[in-house]
Amino acid sequence: MDFSLNENQIDLKKSAAEFAEKKLNDDVEERDRKSEFSRDGWNACADFGLQGILVPEQFGGMGLNAIDYAAIMEGIGYGGTDNGLIFSVNAHVLVCIIPILHHGSDALKEKYLPALVSGKMIGANAMTEADSGSDMFSNSTSAEKKNDYYVLNGSKTFATNAPVADTFIVYAATNKSKGFFGLSCFLVDRETEGLTVGNNMEKMGLRTSPISDVAFNNCKIPATHILGKEGSGGIMFGDTMEWERGLIMASCIGIMERQLYSCRKYAHVRKLGNQSIGKFQAIAHKIADMKVRLETSRLMLYKAAWLKSQKKTATLETAATKLYISESYIQNCREAMKIYGAYGYMVEYGLERELRDALASQYYSGTSEIQKNIISSMIL
Numbered sequence: 337m338d339f340s341l342n343e344n345q346i347d348l349k350k351s352a353a354e355f356a357e358k359k360l361n362d363d364v365e366e367r368d369r370k371s372e373f374s375r376d377g378w379n380a381c382a383d384f385g386l387q388g389i390l391v392p393e394q395f396g397g398m399g400l401n402a403i404d405y406a407a408i409m410e411g412i413g414y415g416g417t418d419n420g421l422i423f424s425v426n427a428h429v430l431v432c433i434i435p436i437l438h439h440g441s442d443a444l445k446e447k448y449l450p451a452l453v454s455g456k457m458i459g460a461n462a463m464t465e466a467d468s469g470s471d472m473f474s475n476s477t478s479a480e481k482k483n484d485y486y487v488l489n490g491s492k493t494f495a496t497n498a499p500v501a502d503t504f505i506v507y508a509a510t511n512k513s514k515g516f517f518g519l520s521c522f523l524v525d526r527e528t529e530g531l532t533v534g535n536n537m538e539k540m541g542l543r544t545s546p547i548s549d550v551a552f553n554n555c556k557i558p559a560t561h562i563l564g565k566e567g568s569g570g571i572m573f574g575d576t577m578e579w580e581r582g583l584i585m586a587s588c589i590g591i592m593e594r595q596l597y598s599c600r601k602y603a604h605v606r607k608l609g610n611q612s613i614g615k616f617q618a619i620a621h622k623i624a625d626m627k628v629r630l631e632t633s634r635l636m637l638y639k640a641a642w643l644k645s646q647k648k649t650a651t652l653e654t655a656a657t658k659l660y661i662s663e664s665y666i667q668n669c670r671e672a673m674k675i676y677g678a679y680g681y682m683v684e685y686g687l688e689r690e691l692r693d694a695l696a697s698q699y700y701s702g703t704s705e706i707q708k709n710i711i712s713s714m715i716l
């Protein structure tokens with residue numbers, strides 16, 4: 337058993353951290369205040385290759401695997417502080433590009449992937465509805481087949497990137513009575529007549545990542561824009577969620593590493609009564625706990641990434657990975673703030689923003705309770 341990254345992965349992780357530090361961190365505090373998405377940052381990520389890490393070279397991507405993705409995104413999280421932008425890139429890759437890559441027709445791949453990789457197009461994923469939330473298979477958005485098109489009606493909420501998106505992955509019932517097996521998945525262009533995108537919703541954290549409702553009023557979707565077969569949307573959603581839950585926390589491991597580094601430094605330099613606060617056992621133990629949570633989180637991340645790189649099913653493992661890392665990440669953010677005392681509470685130090693950003697991770701990609709439901713249902 338070998339737990340080490342190879343030389344190429346180490347180089348990619350290092351250059352990702354350098355890139356993020358140089359290109360993504362300008363004015364984050366101000367953009368966070370204004371809930372402003374950085375299109376320049378988005379384009380810089382695409383030029384660096386982030387949007388194309390998992391996409392084959394024939395479509396303009398890097399053709400790398402899930403472990404490479406985890407390593408690169410860990411580097412991005414370590415060097416970059418625009419957590420909202422990084423979250424937007426993750427959503428674009430993991431829940432828009434992945435379903436097209438795995439289930440799209442050749443024509444859809446050829447048409448959309450190069451633009452989604454180059455940064456020209458932004459993708460969003462619209463599954464959640466206001467009245468169904470975690471109970472996603474009781475969605476009411478419908479798609480009715482008519483000749484060579486489907487008529488889409490309904491509305492979605494909390495769609496990351498929607499305010500700036502050019503294309504949407506939309507889940508809709510093609511046969512409501514079949515529940516899970518009556519769900520289908522469509523690629524829907526923003527220009528589609530009858531599609532309206534709501535205003536950016538103001539949120540507590542990840543404020544530089546835009547999010548909104550999307551509504552469909554008799555939208556005519558070409559039948560060629562279905563991903564996979566009619567009725568296979570539920571299975572596709574499960575496949576996509578495994579990729580998202582397995583990999584979306586990779587950048588947060590980088591953030592946890594950066595936070596730990598700065599807390600260790602602070603514990604040395606902050607002196608009270610002539611001694612460093614790191615000499616207080618209460619502070620030293622917090623740092624030990626942060627390190628253990630970071631290391632166990634990292635092990636879970638790379639185990640999940642390895643499983644997906646081997647094309648293995650990993651429903652339980654990816655749910656556990658998402659659950660454990662998000663809760664650890666939040667806990668480390670809280671400890672970091674405590675170590676910094678009142679300075680940690682001040683906006684200038686960035687720690688309160690990290691906590692606000694981290695708290696979102698207990699909701700997106702399924703809440704912590706839903707991850708526990710998945711895990712327990714598979715072992716009980």
Ligand SMILES: Cc1cc2nc3c(=O)[nH]c(=O)nc-3n(C[C@H](O)[C@H](O)[C@H](O)COP(=O)(O)OP(=O)(O)OC[C@H]3O[C@@H](n4cnc5c(N)ncnc54)[C@H](O)[C@@H]3O)c2cc1C
Nearest residue numbers: 461462463464469470494495496696699700701702703705
């Ligand atoms: C930052 C952010 C980005 C997001 N991006 C997207 C996106 O791009 N696309 C998208 O489709 N959605 C997105 N979401 C929505 C997210 O997936 C949902 O918020 C999530 O699935 C929960 O749904 P809900 O908020 O309606 O909560 P509800 O389902 O109403 O849950 C309310 C509470 O009840 C608990 N609960 C619900 N059901 C059960 C159960 N069966 N057992 C135990 N407890 C339960 C929940 O855990 C929660 O604590 C995003 C959310 C956030 C915060």
